[in-house]
Every structure is written in C-alpha cells, then in structure tokens.
Amino acid sequence: MTKTPNPLRDPRDKRLPRVAGPCVLVLFGVTGDLSRKKLLPAIYDLANRGLLPPGFSLVGFARRDWDHQDFRQIAYESVKEHARTPFREDVWTHLSEGMHFVPGEFSDPGAFDALAMAVKELDESRGTGGNYAFYLSIPPKFFPQVVEQLQRSGLADAADEAPERRDGDGGSRPWRRVVVEKPFGHDLQSAKELNDTVHRVFPEESIFRIDHYLGKETVQNILALRFANTMFEPIWNRSYVDHVQITMAEDIGIGGRAGYYDGIGAARDVIQNHLLQLLALTAMEEPTSFSAEAVREEKAKILSSVRVPGPLDLCTARGQYAAGWQGGVKVNGYLEEDGIPRDSRTETYAAVKLQIDSRRWAGVPFYLRTGKRLSRRVTEVALVFQQAPHQPFSQTDTEELGSNALVMRVQPDEGITVRFGSKVPGTSMEIRDVNMDFAYGESFTESSPEAYERLLIDVLIGDPPLFPRQEEVELSWKILDPIEEHWAERGELDQYKSGGYGPDSADELMARDGRAWRRL
The missing domain is CATH 3.30.360.10 (Dihydrodipicolinate Reductase; domain 2)
Structure with missing residues (x-):
C-alpha cells in the first residue's frame, strides 16, 4: 500500500525536498508595508535555506520612478531589517542579480507590455522556463485592472510558451499562478464578483488565496x-x-x-x-x-x-x-x-x-x-x-x-x-x-x-x-x-x-x- 505524502511536512525534511523550480515572481504593490516587512524578507529567507532555484527571479511593479538598482536597495534594507535568517552576502548577491523593476500604473497597457518583455528576457537569461506567479499585494479595487492587463498582454496565458520546458512541478507546460491577498470581498456578493473577475483570466487551480494564518x-x-x-x-x-x-x-x-x-x-x-x-x-x-x-x-x-x-x-x-x-x-x-x-x-x-x-x-x-x-x-x-x-x-x-x-x-x-x-x-x-x-x-x-x-x-x-x-x-x-x-x-x-x-x-x-x- 502506497502512503500518501503529507504536504504539511516541514519543507526542510530531506525525505521530501520542496525546492521550487525555475520561475519568476512578479510582485505588484512592492512599495507597501506587506512587501517590505514580510514578502521580501521571506523571499530572502527561502533563498538562504536553499529552497529557491538558482535562476529564481523577482520583478517588482509599482508607480515609482525607480531603476533596477533602486529596487534592489529597497529590498536590501527590508531584508537586513526584517529577515528571520542570518544575512549572508553571497546569498544576497546571487538573489539580487535576479531582481528587476518595472515602473507603471495599473491602467497603463504600455507598462504591462514592458513587464511582458522583462519576464521573457528573464526566461532567456536566467532559464525561468515561462513560469510566472503574480502576487497581488494591492487593494482589491485594483484587481480587475491588473488581471485584465495580464490577460491583454499575454502574461496570464501559458499556452503560447514552449511546451517542452519543464517546471518545478515536474510538468511539461509552463504555468501561470495568481496570488490574492485578503480581504476576499467585504460580503458574499462582492466575494462572488471578485472571484468572477479573477476566474475570467485564471482557472481555480491557478488561484492562491492567501490567509497568512x-x-x-x-x-x-x-x-x-x-x-x-x-x-x-x-x-x-x-x-x-x-x-x-x-x-x-x-x-x-x-x-x-x-x-x-x-x-x-x-x-x-x-x-x-x-x-x-x-x-x-x-x-x-x-x-x-x-x-x-x-x-x-x-x-x-x-x-x-x-x-x-x-x-x-x-x-x-x-x-x-x-x-x-x-x-x-x-x-x-x-x-x-x-x-x-x-x-x-x-x-x-x-x-x-x-x-x-x-x-x-x-x-x-x-x-x-x-x-x-x-x-x-x-x-x-x-x-x-x-x-x-x-x-x-x-x-x-x-x-x-x-x-x-x-x-x-x-x-x-x-x-x-x-x-x-x-x-x-x-x-x-x-x-x-x-x-x-x-x-x-x-x-x-x-x-x-x-x-x-x-x-x-x-x-x-x-x-x-x-x-x-x-x-x-x-x-x-x-x-x-x-x-x-x-x-x-x-x-x-x-x-x-x-x-x-x-x-x-x-x-x-x-x-x-x-x-x-x-x-x-
């Protein structure tokens, strides 16, 4: 009888390695408190524990006149102040090489076209395989704009990517995932409307609703x-x-x-x-x-x-x-x-x-x-x-x-x-x-x-x-x-x-x- 692996097991368990495959994480709302105090330090801690692949890349998207180096400096300060694990210069250097920034408004098609170009370049330069996760650390009122822009720019659709590149799940097709922070609406009706908005672009298995508890x-x-x-x-x-x-x-x-x-x-x-x-x-x-x-x-x-x-x-x-x-x-x-x-x-x-x-x-x-x-x-x-x-x-x-x-x-x-x-x-x-x-x-x-x-x-x-x-x-x-x-x-x-x-x-x-x- 084959035992079903327990997905709640600690990811550090050597019997069940849980290392992510090649991918790009696109972080919307990268200038907010959640990103600076929780998300950026958590990404560093994962890298420090050896749970991110060598080519892992992080793209920040926000309404700021920053270049890549500005973003890396903000991330550096967040990691130094809030990371759980000890700071290691070699880990930071490798991680920061994959950090990029795209400035723009959520309503600006040109900014999302630039984002699409940036992640495709990362596919070629860092071998991320066309696998993208979009983290919406933004107020829910902006969700419709962002997911529609992701669809319009082709970022939400993995169908056109090279079918033979394998991702971290062991699959043969690139994946797209969207991460939604609470609140999931303010009542039942708004929750359904929010769900319909996201579902128009992403299937249920690609939607990750974050409840950090x-x-x-x-x-x-x-x-x-x-x-x-x-x-x-x-x-x-x-x-x-x-x-x-x-x-x-x-x-x-x-x-x-x-x-x-x-x-x-x-x-x-x-x-x-x-x-x-x-x-x-x-x-x-x-x-x-x-x-x-x-x-x-x-x-x-x-x-x-x-x-x-x-x-x-x-x-x-x-x-x-x-x-x-x-x-x-x-x-x-x-x-x-x-x-x-x-x-x-x-x-x-x-x-x-x-x-x-x-x-x-x-x-x-x-x-x-x-x-x-x-x-x-x-x-x-x-x-x-x-x-x-x-x-x-x-x-x-x-x-x-x-x-x-x-x-x-x-x-x-x-x-x-x-x-x-x-x-x-x-x-x-x-x-x-x-x-x-x-x-x-x-x-x-x-x-x-x-x-x-x-x-x-x-x-x-x-x-x-x-x-x-x-x-x-x-x-x-x-x-x-x-x-x-x-x-x-x-x-x-x-x-x-x-x-x-x-x-x-x-x-x-x-x-x-x-x-x-x-x-x-």
Missing part, C-alpha cells in the same frame, strides 16, 4: 495534534467538550491603516477569515488524506454546518476602543486616530457565538472574539471540557478548581497547554488547577519559518492545501453577513478602555450561558 506552524499543528495522537480524538466531541473559545487579541491600535480599516472592522478583518479557518481546523473530521482537496473538503463541510444562533442581540458583541493606557503609555481612542471620522461606527472588537449542526458538535457553542488595544497580544484555540459528573471531594477541597482545558497557542508563545486539577502538597485534600506546557521554542532546536515563507514556497511549487478555496470564502461570508446586517440596523457600539479586556457586552454574552472568557 494558515501558514503558521502552530495552526498546522492543530491537525498534527488531532490526527497523529490517539489520546485526544476520543474526547474531541460533545460528550466531553463544554465549549470552545477562539481568540485573536491585539495590544495595538489601527496604526496607519485608517484608510483600510474604517468601514471594514474587526469582524470582516479577522473573524471572516482567520478565526473561521481556525474553527474549521478545530472542528473538522479527519480527512482521507492530507491532499489539498481532502483537507478543503472537510473544512467546507464544517463551515456549511455552522449556524448563527438567534436572536443576534444575545449572541454577538461589538465595541470600539476608547482612550486609555497601554503599557504605561497614554493612547488615543479609535475616534481620535488620524484619518478616522469622528462619527465612525466601525467596530474594533467583535465577539460572536456560533453552533455547529453535526453529530460531533451538537450543543457545543464556539465563541469567537477579536479586538484591538486589548491588554495583551494573544491568539489561541481553547477547548474547555465539562466538569466531572461526580467528584468525591468536599466543596472546600475543590473551591479553586476550574474546568479542564486544552489550549493551542498560535502566538506569541507558540505551544500547547493542558490545564487539569492536582492535589496541593500537604496533609489535607486540596485540589487546584495546574498547567502542563509544551513550547515550540523549548522542544525543537530549529526556529519556525515565517508563515509567508511556507505560503510562498507552496505557491511556487503549486501545492495548495493551506489556501482556502472559493467555496470556503463564500461559506464564511454566509456566516458573517447576517451578523453584519444586524449590526448595521441596530447601530449600537460599546466603548471599552484601551489596555483592558473588551466591552462589557462581550462578558454579558458569556455570562448569559453561565460561562466566562479566558483571561487575556
């Missing part, structure tokens, strides 16, 4: 924890789990993202993608294999089974951070941030209670919350278990005993915590909660790659299991749209102090069910 080692470890260990699966269900809490808390405000954030809000920015993906990975059934199709199929089944309980007033909460103290520093409220209208109704905190209509999870609430300017930064998934049906102890013996919990920490202290009751040393029978911790940094000598390293190499190789497909995107919007519509009609928005734990309405949401949020 899915590239994090600890998110992938949810699947490893569940399906590589027999000790957890028997209790991973409604018979033992009381409820699940999924949290993404940030201790920062919106920073310079006012233009993007206002009108989007916490729910669209985080719950629709990151937290619902975490819910799907936590609740899904075991896939038949770790192929992209099998994993995506199980995630889609769960998302299609999610039900928003009603009435919505009782199962949702939203708030907006007010002025306060953060780390001993006085900070502004959301309405005082630069670029934010003083009458903005955009939430910076959102919480929602969801139910999953399945045999495994019937009656188990999933509580999702996210917020800015909270007491600390943490992302975690916590399974809180039911109390033991009978405890042969007196009430005073267990007055400090809570519920057992299994907590998967995504950031910043990546690892797993198990909380359980243990006897306090002494002559009396006193039981308290204790924690048993697993930390990535202490258990493995190698450091975890950044999420964008994993996702970029998957794009270049053509390995899609960590990328949500359109069905998942639409199912997520079907969950969130009724909540957003309700909030738009109701209009209420609670204020909460910066540096705290969120609005009172979020605590009330849990208190109505006799539960409480885990302390941040």
